[in-house]
Amino acid sequence: MNIELTSVTRTFGGNRAVDGVSLDAGPGVLGLLGPNGAGKTSLLRMLATVLPPSSGEVRLLDRDPRHAADRREIRRRLGYLPQNLGYYPAFTVVEFIEYFALLKEVPPARVPKAVATAVERVDLGGKAKSRLRTLSGGMLRRVGIAQAIVNDPDLLLLDEPTAGLDPEQRVGFRALLRSLGEASTVVVSTHLVEDVGAACSEVALMDAGHIVFRGTPAELIARGEGHGVGDAPLERGYSAVLTAARNGSVAA
């Protein structure tokens, strides 16, 4: 298992953002759904080794991130796209991705090829030498994705990766996710249930710091049959599970 969480809790002051979450995940694309404030980003930041848990145990890529040597090795094999991507405006696309490749300790000899591959995979070849300050929001999002995958990660964490992408880019990105998920564990936090339906092999639905549903997209759709509100089957499943969780029903 690339992700093993056992009763993980994270509090910020008196607020329990993540509350006793246990989760295992191997290769594949796991969609993380949930309303605003459900704890998705906090969970993702713990998986990204940015935040330590307040309690519970986290093991990533068979290593314990509490130990410095293990944490460093995890980070070498980790890709992360935060919700709000910060960037250096004066850097070019290639420089920015190369910078992260070097910081992720991709062997220097392999960096140029890794950067070129990442740039091509997000379809930014034509903008490779453009400065980041000149790019649109969607292009910057793709730069963010490229830096996340430049080290060919075994664990890829993407927070709202398709925000700002146009429909065509979104379709291309879903295909990229599917191909990445064949060998790696990809966790995608998103509000867009169509992304989950198209790209994810599994779904976890969070609410109030808990995982209230874990299953395949088809199982989530099934939960919504005859229940809930929404225009699409996944949306109906989503709202049905949330309603049940909030009414105290047992989650999957």
Place this chain on the structure above:
Amino acid sequence: MTTITLDEAPPVQRRRGRGLVGRVLRMEIRHSAFIWIIPLLVVLFIYDPFRTASSYGALWPLRATTVLNKFLPDIHVFAAGFAAWAGTREGRRNVSDLLATTARPAWARQLCSLAGTAFWVVAAFLAGTVALYVAASSAATWGSAPVWPVIVGVVSLLAVCAVAFTLGALFPGRFTAPIVAVGITIVMLYAFRQAVGDNGGSSGAIGVLSPDGVVPGNDWGLFYPVSVGVPIVQAMFALGVVAAAIGVLGLSPRTGGVGWRGALSAVAAGGARLRTVAVSVFAVGVALAVVAFGLAETANVNDPTSTLQIPVIDNALASSSHPVPYTPVCSAGSFRVCVHPAYQPYLSWVTAALDPVIAQVSGLPGAPTSARDISSSLLSPAVNQGFGIGQIAGGSYEFSLNVLPFSPAESMVEVSFRQDLVHAIVVGTSATLVTGSGGSQAYQPDSGTPAQQAVMDGLLKAFGVPPYPVPQPNSNGPAPQSPQVEAAAARFAALPAATRHAWLAANLTALKAGRITLAQVP
């Protein structure tokens, strides 16, 4: 039999970042914002340190002082501002989360960023120093480019960069850089520079540690070597500041470190090796700074060098107490004027100033037969503290070019040397020791009796030089001569040169002894 545990985690790969740091560093150098300020620095450099150094006498040690006294303060403010700006980058650009997930330690990444700015700061400083030294080498006739100002300047700039960067990283914000730039400039100007005394001797440790000091006299570094103790202590202090700031950068949890508690706790999670290094670097830095401060406290002005020394270092090196060997350069002609080779450009000025006086007084009792330049510290206190230039000793007029202004002019040399030599011949001592009402003793310039003044001014008038300036108490300007002295001086000046010489030959001894009255002056 070998037992294999299948679910054991694979060993941590040890991938050494060979070439990695170099590439990140190149990227940081390419993107340093300091590059944008270099054109302004060039203009500032030409206007301030270069212009000032060019106006100084053609002396290596003197011109080299502009490196630390002019150029360094000009760069400080920009170095501080841009280093702080670089330090705030991760916070300003909201990339902290993203960078926190990378394998390379935050400390290493930030040191590369700091180095990117420091590279341009130091490169700009070195380029300017090279320009100053090239200009000095084309003018100076003796000595070589001093290395210590360069070392102290570089280390001081690194200290400013390290402190400013660390402050920027700890307190990232839009206004951090200007606040840090202004703050560090104020510290440099109003803490260090203000602490520097007139000769640095009574300034205390902070004044000694200030790389930006007072401009010394012309003789500095010519007759006696410049103390290496002071620059060593200054560099040591600045290095300590660099190390301490870098240590803080590595320890602070706000910059990716483990914090003080984590650093001091044996059971704290994570990065034991890095933590140990950061604590060690910080401790070494503080120790260096404290030792340097302690050594600076012991600084004193040591005669005959008349410059600040750190006894422990300078005595150990025995560097400053032995005179620097040199071969004087002398003028041709019957009256030989010899000067230190560093003053060679001024030899013709001094010779031209003295020759007419010597022609007039040659053969008179007490008139010198040669002239030579000596260290100002070897002049008698009466000369040194009585506003004189030289003294007649052993038939030689011994003078010091230490009195030359920073921007010497031939006319000034002509006037002051003729006045001084005529005064030395006619009056003798340039100052007398006077005991005040409270018992304190001080030298007061001796302008001679009215007859001596009249003869002196008459001679000077004949040479086309203004009267000898008679200092008046509690005033900066010379006192006006009495009408009787002026009239006698005019009479004496109007005499034919041969008549003046004959009168002096007959009466100079009595005149010097004060036995000639104003009415007896022809």
